[in-house]
Structure formats: C-alpha cells, structure tokens
Amino acid sequence: MHIIEHKDHVEIVGTDMSLEHTFECGQCFRFFRQPDGAYAGVAFDRPVRLWYTPDGFAVSGSREDFDNIWKKYLDLELDYAALSADFPRDDFTQSAIAYGRGLRILSQQPWEALCSFIISQCNNIVRIQGIVRTLCRLFGEETELMGEIFYTFPTAERIASLSLDELAPLRAGYRDAYILSAARRVASGEFCFSALERLDTPAARRELLSLEGVGSKVADCFLLFGMHRLDAFPIDTWMKKAAAYYPGGLSAESFGKYAGIAQQYIFYYAKSQKIG
DNA sequence: TGCCAGGCCGAAA
DNA sequence: TTTCGGCATGGC
Numbered sequence: 441m442h443i444i445e446h447k448d449h450v451e452i453v454g455t456d457m458s459l460e461h462t463f464e465c466g467q468c469f470r471f472f473r474q475p476d477g478a479y480a481g482v483a484f485d486r487p488v489r490l491w492y493t494p495d496g497f498a499v500s501g502s503r504e505d506f507d508n509i510w511k512k513y514l515d516l517e518l519d520y521a522a523l524s525a526d527f528p529r530d531d532f533t534q535s536a537i538a539y540g541r542g543l544r545i546l547s548q549q550p551w552e553a554l555c556s557f558i559i560s561q562c563n564n565i566v567r568i569q570g571i572v573r574t575l576c577r578l579f580g581e582e583t584e585l586m587g588e589i590f591y592t593f594p595t596a597e598r599i600a601s602l603s604l605d606e607l608a609p610l611r612a613g614y615r616d617a618y619i620l621s622a623a624r625r626v627a628s629g630e631f632c633f634s635a636l637e638r639l640d641t642p643a644a645r646r647e648l649l650s651l652e653g654v655g656s657k658v659a660d661c662f663l664l665f666g667m668h669r670l671d672a673f674p675i676d677t678w679m680k681k682a683a684a685y686y687p688g689g690l691s692a693e694s695f696g697k698y699a700g701i702a703q704q705y706i707f708y709y710a711k712s713q714k715i716g
Numbered sequence: 717t718g719c720c721a722g723g724c725c726g727a728a729a
Numbered sequence: 730t731t732t733c734g735g736c737a738t739g740g741c
Contacts, residue, residue, distance in 0.1 A: 466722060561723040567739060568722085613737025618724085655724050674722070707722070 441516060443506070446498075450506040453496035456521060457514070458542025465543050465708040466565055467665050469556055469572045470593070480585070482576070484509050484549060485592045487585035500585065515544045515668070523698050524705070532685045533694075533702070536709035543708065545701055546665065550633040551626060552593040553666025554651075557658045558618045571612050578609060600627035618653025625651065633667075641669045664700040673699040674707075685715065 444451040463471040463479050471481030478491035488510065489500040499510050511517065524537050548556075555575075560568050572593075579594035579602070599607075600623040607616040625631040631651065636644045641663060648659035656675065663672035673692040683690045695702035709715075 557722075560721090562721060562736085563723085563738080564721040564740060566721095566741095570739090611738060613739095614724090614735095615737080653724065657723060661722065711722090 443503070445503045448502075449498045449500045450503055450510075451493050451496060451498045452516065453493075455496060455516060456542045457497055457516070457544065458540075459490055459492065459497060461540050461543035461708070462514070462546065465540065465704060466711070467704060468546055468548055469560075469565070469569045470552075470576075472569075480588070480590075482583070482590045482592055483513055483546075483552075485581070485583070487583050487588070487590040489585065513547050515547060518544075520544060520701065523701070526696065527698075527702055528686075528694050530686055533706065536702075536705040539709040539712060540705040543705065545668065545670065545704060547668045548665050549593070550636075550662075550666045551596050554622060554626075554654075554658075554662050555593075555596075555599070555619060557661040557665070558622060558653050559612055559615055560661070561615065561653070561655075561658060563615075571610050574610050596623045596626035599623035615653065618651075621652040622654070636667065641671055644669070645672075660700075664704070670700045671697045673703055 441455050442453045444453065459479050460473070463473075463481070468481075470483065471479050474480050474489075476491070478489045480487070480489045482488070486501070486505070486509070491498055499506055499514075501510070520543070527533050527537060556568070556572055559571050559575075563571075576591035576593055579598050580591035583590050583592060599619060602620065602623075604616050604620060607620060610616065610619075612619065622631070626633075631647075636647060639647065644663060644667070645656075645659050648654050648662060649656070654662075660672045660674035663669040664674065671692070673695075690706070692699040
C-alpha cells in the first residue's frame with residue numbers, strides 16, 4: 441500500500457479495496473453511490489467521498505485526516521487476502537470470498553453501530569437506510585462537503601433527551617423504545633463502550649444482552665462493526681439455512697479468529713444468491 | 717395482496 | 730431448553 445498526497449484528497453494505491461463491496465455489503469447504512477460513481481457518506485462527524493483512481497482509490501480530505509481517521513476506519517492495514525486463504529476450502533465459502541473480494545470490515549463508531557443494528561432487527565436494508573437517514577436529518581448536525589449537505593449521526597445524549605413521540609417520525613415501529621432505552625443507558629454512563637473494550641468478546645456480548653432490544657444477533661453485529669471484534673460471529677436463521685450448502689455446517693471454529701470477516705463474506709454472498 | 721426483512725421478548729410447553 | 734405468537738412498518 442502506497443499513499444499519494446494531493447491537494448484535497450489522498451490516493452491509495454496497491455490495495456484490493458472494493459468500495460462497492462465494502463459499502464454495500466450491509467455493514468453500514470450511511471454511504472451511498474453517487475451519480476459519478478463515488479461513494480459519499482458521513483463517519484466520525486465528517487462527510488467524506490471515496491472514488492476509484494486509475495491506480496487505486498481516493499479519499500477526500502487531508503493526509504492528517506486519512507492517517508488519523510480513514511486508514512483505521514477502512515481497516516487498510518489488515519491483509520484480507522492472506523487471512524482468507526486460511527478459510528475452509530469448500531465451494532460455498534470460496535465462492536463467498538471470491539464474490540466479496542475487496543470487502544473490508546469498517547471500524548464504525550460504537551454508538552452509531554449499536555443504534556443502527558437495533559434498527560436493523562426484522563427490517564430490510566433499504567428501509568434501515570431510510571430510518572437512519574431520517575434519524576440523522578432530524579436529530580444530527582448539518583455539515584457540508586463540496587456543496588452537498590450531510591448530517592452527522594446524532595449522539596446518544598441527543599436521542600436520550602427525546603420522547604417516544606419525538607421518535608415517531610422515524611417510522612421505526614416498536615424499535616423506538618429500544619433506541620430510546622439504549623440511548624439513555626449510554627448517555628447516563630451506565631453503559632460504557634470504553635469499559636466494554638476491556639472485556640473479551642464473550643464477556644462483552646453478555647453485557648450487550650442486558651440492553652433492551654439487543655439479542656445475540658444485534659450484539660454480534662455491534663461487536664463486529666462497532667468494536668471491530670473480528671472474532672464475533674452473528675448466527676441467525678439465514679446462516680442456519682446457508683449451512684445446508686456447507687457440508688459439516690458453519691461454525692465459528694471453521695474460521696478461527698476471523699469468523700466475523702468470514703460471516704460477512706457469506707452473508708453478502710448468500711444475499712446475492714437469494715439463499716434463505 | 718401477501719411475504720418478508722441483518723430479531724427480540726415473554727409466555728408456554 | 731426450545732418453540733411460538735406478537736410486535737410496526739414498508740419494500741418487493
């Protein structure tokens with residue numbers, strides 16, 4: 441990986457980064473493909489654009505922002521091709537890896553990931569994106585990039601100050617109460633992300649299950665996408681169905697300490713094949 | 717129109 | 730311990 445600094449963006453060459461696989465694999469709900477082919481969204485309260493260049497891809501903003509924020513957010517220092525070489529050799533897993541080539545697990549902010557995956561339960565991705573978009577537009581802060589208006593993800597404190605009636609415009613249904621409950625526990629300091637960082641993944645998962653509206657699936661998605669616990673392994677109904685295609689069944693042990701990355705390849709592939 | 721969606725909760729078996 | 734109905738909403 442080689443970095444080239446430009447006036448208003450940074451170019452990264454020598455990676456297998458796939459913007460579409462990374463931003464369209466269902467791990468985040470805030471980035472959208474633009475008419476010019478770039479991906480634009482907001483993370484860490486900053487609007488950002490990413491696009492392909494002849495030799496790699498580019499990220500808007502300064503070299504300092506790239507070094508401090510985007511390099512880690514995009515998980516650019518982990519060699520996904522090398523680690524996925526150790527995954528099982530069955531056709532199903534290998535097809536999933538090939539399909540999702542260049543996919544990277546983002547390091548999203550914990551509160552945004554938790555809130556987003558509470559919203560995700562029993563919901564489809566297009567509608568999740570819509571609810572999150574409304575949440576940010578109504579309660580986030582306005583920001584701007586290249587003349588386009590974006591909104592930051594609202595803080596837990598901001599949401600904790602709201603009522604259920606004020607959340608009703610989200611049209612999130614029964615998830616309103618879960619969002620509000622989680623926001624209040626986070627904002628009060630009773631539920632602390634930095635304390636969670638000090639726990640191993642199973643212990644952190646147990647803590648997460650104490651949140652209203654957080655079960656095993658939401659907990660694992662949060663651990664993977666909000667805390668970058670690459671061993672977290674969301675198991676749900678489609679995964680059990682997908683296991684029918686994998687002799688011997690799918691399990692965390694099959695993929696070692698990168699089970700979370702593997703499950704994301706498989707999730708993305710299974711959706712494309714309409715498995716389940 | 718009906719099925720389904722990155723589920724969770726509480727009750728019943 | 731597993732199973733099951735209910736929950737809000739809207740994409741397809």
